[in-house]
Every structure is written in C-alpha cells, then in structure tokens.
Amino acid sequence: MIVNRAEVIIGRIVLVIVLLLTILPLANMLSAALQPADVNPVGLRWPTDPQWINFATAFETGNVWRLMGSSLFIVVFVVPTALIFATLAGYALGNLRVRGGRFLFLFLILGLTIPFEALIIPLYYEMKGLGVLNTQWAVILPLIGLYMPFSVVWMRAHFLGVPTELSEAARVDGATTFQEFWRIQMPLARPALSALAILLFLWTWNQFLLPVVLIADPLNRTVAGSLTFFQGQYSSSIPLLNAGALIIIVPTIVVFIIFQRQFIRALLQGAVKG
C-alpha cells in the first residue's frame, strides 16, 4: 500500500481528536457525578474530594433495582418471542417459499420505515382497550409487533442463503417439515439469531418513546424510559442526575465491551440489511 507519512500522521491526530470528543460527554458526566451533591457543579474537572457516595444515593433514591427488574421483565418477554416468531416466518418465506409469500414479504417491508411516532397515539388507545395501559404489557405487546418487519426480513435473508439441497436431503430421509426445521435449520441459524438477539435486546433496553407514553409510573418502564423520572427526581441536583444516568448506562457499556465483536458485527449487518 502506498501512503504518505504525512497522511498517516494527520489521520492519527484527527482520530485522537474524534475519540476525545466521543468520550468527553461521558467523562463530563463522571466529573459532575463526583462533585458535592448539594452544589451546582462547574464544568469538567476532577474533584479534589470525589463524592462516590453520590452513586449510592442515586441508586437508592432512583429505585434502580426495581427499574432494572422492570426492564429485564420487558426484555425477557419481547426478545425471545420476537426471535421465535421471526425465525418461523423467516423459514416459511426463505426456505418453504410458500405461495403468497412474496406478497407477505412486501407487506412486511412496508412496515420497515414506519416511525413509531406515527403509531403511538392509536397504540395508546389500543392498549387502553386491551386493558393493559400502564403495565409492562403495554410495551411488550406492541414491541413484538413493531420488531416483526425487521426481524422477519433478517431471518428470511438468512434462510435464503441456506442451500436447498439440505432440506431436500432431509425430506428424502423422511423428515417432516418440523423435524427438518428443528434439527437441521435451527443449528445453522444460530449466528443470524444471536446477532438479531443482540439488536433486539439493545433496542428494547434503550426504548424510550413507548414506555414514556404507555406506562405512567416510571418505575414500571424500561431504564431508558425512566430517565425522565430521574430528571424530575434530581432536577435540583446535577451531580445526582448524572450519577443516576451513569448507573443506567454502565451495564449496557459493560455488556457491550464483553460482546463488542458480536455487537459491532450485528449493528453493522443490521444497518446494511435494515
């Protein structure tokens, strides 16, 4: 590869500046979180006497355990259900190629670009009608439906890539459709499924609009949706607000750093396919 030395150096410098800009707001949160809770903090600086106690206070008054539990409850219902539904439908469209499947596929594609805001008002009254408004189900049920276009298109793309000889061989050996699906297709679908699982987890955990509108009690929302509750709770204390927000962010960052390779791959694939 032919490159100028100057280019390499400029590249490094620009990269370092961008990296600093990326971290700055997060570092700034930490710096605010460690300043005394009862004073208005000043900008970015390492406090002489870091108040780690702020995190404990924010954890306590923010009901963080309850929030995490509520988020987890939502994730535990949404992600596996969406994965199962999407895999079954993806298999029907990608492998079985059912009659009318093309129509179904186009019908789903239609849903890919609908912004959640366009549906939120009717969803509110729909959830009210179902009697689940202000419970976690008001977020769980719509999210499963809203994830279908992306998830089915994603799994369909995977099943299209699996050679048809595999299914034919299985059929010749007398496997039923379900056996073939379970024994042969599922193990092969694992990478596509785990990438989709990561994306759905992240989107659910960070979901904001639906919980804010559909669940009145912030303690029953997702953690992201409860951030507005933090803003109200700590409107008089910037250090505590930042400590609370950091507590909410850190688990996601930890999970991200552990699985970063899978995360980045999933997000990039998600971007391209979406």
Place this chain on the structure above:
Amino acid sequence: MTTSIAPRRAAAKRAVRRGTLIGWAFAAPALLAYLAFVITPLLLGVQYSFYRWNGVGPSEWVGLANYLRVFTDPNLLGAIRNAFVLIGFFTIIPVSAGLVLATLIRTMRTGFFSSASQTILFLPQIIPLAAAGIAWSWMYAQTGAVNQILNAVGLGFLARPWLGDLQTALPAVGLIGSWVLTGLCTVLFLTGIGKIDQSLYEAVRLDGANWWREFITVTIPGLRQEIAVLVTITVIAALSSFDIIFTTTLGGPGRATMVPGILIYRIGFTQSDVGLASAFGIVLMILVLACVLPIQRLARAGAR
C-alpha cells in the same frame, strides 16, 4: 392409465396445499403480531385523523380538516421545517465526517489501538439516546464543559446557555445527533473500504493522484452502497427524532427545537386533540417514505 394419474395428481395437489398450509402456519404468529400492533394502529390512526376527538368524549367527523391544519398551521409546519434542518446534523455531518475519518484511518494496522478506537467510536451507539440527551444538556449548561472550554481558549465571549438560546438551541440539539451517529458511519465505512480492491488505490496513486482525487475516484464510488444505507438510516432518525429532544429541550425554548415527534406527543396527550395528532402522524410517515424511497431508487440506479 388415466385412472392412476388422476389420484396421483390429486395427491400432489394435496401435498402442495398441505405445504402451503404448513408454511402459512409457520408465518402466522409473526403475521398476527404485525397485524395486531402495526397495521391495526395504522388503520386506527387513519380513522382518527378524520375526526375531532378529545380521547374520551364523543367524536365528530371533520373530513380532511385535520390534514388541512397540518399543512397550514405555522406551528406544525415549523416542526417539519426543524426536522429537515436536523437532517443536516443527523445525516450530512455524520456521513461526511465518517467518510473523511474512515479514509484517514484506513491505513491503520489492525491492533489494539485500532480495535480500541472502534469500541470507543461505537459507544454513543450503545447508550440510550435519552442518556445522550442528559449528558449533553450538562455539556451545554451555563457552567458546563462547552463554555468552560470556550473560556479556556479565549473564546469566552461566545459562552452562553446553548440549549436555552433561541439561536443556538436547534444546532446544539442537532450536534448531539452528529455525536451519536458519526461513530456508526465511520465504522461502517471502514468495513466498506476494506472491501474495495486495493489495487485500485495503488493504480490511482501511481497515476500521481493526490488524496482528494483518490477520495473522489475510488473511495466514494466504492462506498456507494454504504452511503445509501447510512443516508437512509440517518434521515429516518432525523425526521423521527424524539428521545434526545425530549430529554434536553422538550421543543423549547419557545418552539425553537420543536420536531414532529414531540409535537404529536403534545397535541395528542397534552392538548388531547387526537384527530390532529393522528393526522400529523400519518403525514410524518408519508414524509419519511417520500424521503427514503428516492434514496433507495438512486442507490439502485447507481449500482447498475
């Protein structure tokens, strides 16, 4: 002969029908969820949009009056205008910055520094947008880091409460979007550049092309697909922005940062004008489609 073919044919037909039936059974749960929680609210929204309704009392058919208001009310038009301004910050800045950054760092050998910088560039993509809003409201505060840095470099006269100032609030909110999306663009472009045939770069270099020519003749055409994808995603993010604005300005000061998402929420739930909010929602959906479809068509035409 005919007697044996007929039943066989019937059996084959039955098998196909059974296959189709099983196929639709596989697709049914997804289809039902989609019908129940996407299509139903969509149709409900269309229905509401023709009525005046406060959410509890009786409703009154008003025809296209709600749509007329969407296109004549300066407040609603202002929100749409702001959403288009945000495209500059959510799409143009991140995509161009991502292109330049990816070009500059493409020569980096894979190693700890390169993978660490990927991780860091991706961080804003991982945290909730609402949290990014909180982080940045503190950055932009009167005593916050932005003003502190301006003071430190002798530009203190520029210092102000960025989100509270009518002139700067919208760009300030927009830059939060740039912060969130630049990393995603950079990393996706980096992977894209990795797939471009390296001999193309060598060839233009041997022709004596400078950095700019190489960028225009090799990098940009090679990344056409990635550019189309990122423009689509970021335009949707700009037009349907909600989380960041909800946690920073709520549309204020005045209406300086009001966007369709926040306004739908306000009209629908604070002002209880369900019909108007639904009509605005439908218009927003059509607006997104109208922006995304040409991008897709351009990308496909370009690929041919």
